[in-house]
Amino acid sequence: MERRTIGAAALDVGAVGLGCMPMSWAYTGSRQRGEESLRAVHAALDRGSTLLDTADMYGPFTNELLLGRALRQRRSEAFLSTKVGLLVGEQHIVANGRPGYVKRACDASLRRLQTDVIDLYQLHRADPEVPVEETWGAMAELVSAGKVRSLGLCALGARSGRRSGARLHDGTIRQLERVQQVFPVSAVQAELSVWSAEALDALLPWCAARGVGLLAAMPLGNGFLTGTLTPGEGFEPDDVRARHPRFTAEMMAANQPIVVGLRRIARRHSEPGRPVTPALVALAWVLAQGPHVVPVPGAKRERWVTENAGAAGLRLTAEDLAEVAGLPGALGSWE
Numbered sequence: 001m002e003r004r005t006i007g008a009a010a011l012d013v014g015a016v017g018l019g020c021m022p023m024s025w026a027y028t029g030s031r032q033r034g035e036e037s038l039r040a041v042h043a044a045l046d047r048g049s050t051l052l053d054t055a056d057m058y059g060p061f062t063n064e065l066l067l068g069r070a071l072r073q074r075r076s077e078a079f080l081s082t083k084v085g086l087l088v089g090e091q092h093i094v095a096n097g098r099p100g101y102v103k104r105a106c107d108a109s110l111r112r113l114q115t116d117v118i119d120l121y122q123l124h125r126a127d128p129e130v131p132v133e134e135t136w137g138a139m140a141e142l143v144s145a146g147k148v149r150s151l152g153l154c155a156l157g158a159r160s161g162r163r164s165g166a167r168l169h170d171g172t173i174r175q176l177e178r179v180q181q182v183f184p185v186s187a188v189q190a191e192l193s194v195w196s197a198e199a200l201d202a203l204l205p206w207c208a209a210r211g212v213g214l215l216a217a218m219p220l221g222n223g224f225l226t227g228t229l230t231p232g233e234g235f236e237p238d239d240v241r242a243r244h245p246r247f248t249a250e251m252m253a254a255n256q257p258i259v260v261g262l263r264r265i266a267r268r269h270s271e272p273g274r275p276v277t278p279a280l281v282a283l284a285w286v287l288a289q290g291p292h293v294v295p296v297p298g299a300k301r302e303r304w305v306t307e308n309a310g311a312a313g314l315r316l317t318a319e320d321l322a323e324v325a326g327l328p329g330a331l332g333s334w335e
Contacts, residue, residue: 001048001312006213006292007186009150011120013079015287015312017051017215018044018305019298024063027239027300034066036301041070043302045077047309053189053215053296055083055124056109057093068114081120081187081215082109083154085127085135097127099138106142120187122152123179132175133182140183151183152215155190155203169203176206185212189296192216192289194225194282195246195258195330200289208290219286219295220308221330224252226279227259246332254331261327265320276314279304283311285324 002015021027023037041052052071054063064082071078084105087094109118121139126132142148155172169190176185188207192199192214199214207214220226222241231252235242245251262278269276279297286295299305316324 001309003048004213004291004294006215006294007150008184008211009186011079011150011186011213013051013294014048014309015294016049016283016309017053017079017294017296018049018308019217019296020052020054020063020067021058022298023066023300025058025060027241027298033300037066038070039302040300040305041067042074043305044309045074047306048312049305049309050077051079051081051215051294051296053081055086055122056105056112057083057086057088057124060088061108061112064109064112068112072114075115079119080113080115081122081152082113082118083122083124084109084139085124095125095127097123097130097132097135099130099134102135102138103142106147110147117146118148120150120152121148122154122187122189124154125156126175132178136179136182143183150186151179152187152189153179153185154217155188155199167202168198169201173202173206176212180210185210187213187215189215189217191218192286192293192295193219193221194262194285194324194327195221195255204289204293208292211292213292213294214290216286216289216293216295218298220279220282220297222247224255225259225262225282226277227263231256244332246330248332251332258327258330261323265316265323268320269314277307279307280311280314281316281320281324283308284314284316285321287311288316288321 003012004015005012054067084102085095085097087096139151190199223229232249241247259278262281265281266276266278283295297308
């Protein structure tokens with residue numbers, strides 16, 4: 001697989017990563033199977049998808065434990081990314097950016113992951129009661145201690161910018177400017193996909209100007225851009241899409257023209273015995289946004305991991321990119 005270099009620390013990773021969250025959290029629990037997820041992780045490494053992205057809150061904790069099992073014999077092949085800063089309660093999630101907590105959380109993640117160093121440690125969300133510089137300073141101390149190799153920041157949630165009327169990533173850029181004065185940011189993780197392209201407006205240029213990598217979260221639109229979801233089929237109550245405004249039956253039907261467009265491009269690239277899917281086109285579009293962009297599609301099955309890795313070999317033409325740019329915008333209010 002093509003390799004990409006991100007961040008001032010020159011982090012070398014496969015062009016397509018693997019988001020591990022669906023293996024343990026946020027998506028339909030009845031379809032989460034540990035052994036199947038372990039096979040998916042091994043398939044990713046076999047195909048060069050070296051960046052494995054998790055967080056201590058996924059599960060909580062069980063996703064890191066699963067990765068620890070998977071990497072027991074293959075740690076040197078993986079680029080391991082995890083996150084800190086969010087605590088999961090019974091019915092709520094709260095931020096905790098206190099320096100002492102961050103250091104304890106890192107030690108706990110190292111134990112669960114069965115490793116002595118985390119390649120990329122990301123701040124999942126800043127604590128509104130703690131200056132972000134203090135949290136970031138504690139994370140920088142972990143680098144000095146040899147427990148972490150580089151630091152990253154997750155973009156603020158999608159609702160914050162939309163509610164205030166500001167550009168979506170203005171708040172994230174302000175945070176980045178502050179923490180950059182404390183210790184270099186190697187990567188920013190933010191949603192970026194064909195139907196959520198707001199990161200292209202200001203966040204991606206900010207990263208490009210500073211040599212910061214952008215990890216594209218949800219590059220397949222929570223599965224919608226794969227073309228495998230049926231409007232009206234519904235989701236189990238524990239699936240985040242059951243509460244997502246773009247996943248009502250009406251909005252899924254209204255947004256089908258986006259998938260139709262991706263499928264049209266996919267047909268042009270398909271060959272006998274080598275079909276191209278809408279998912280591959282969606283991922284190839286993300287890859288085309290810059291050499292420092294790494295899509296991190298979530299998956300829990302070997303089949304999907306294998307397919308996603310193939311996007312690194314798909315080159316979209318100028319005609320393809322223009323066609324994607326001309327697709328209708330996604331419908332579905334966040335409010």
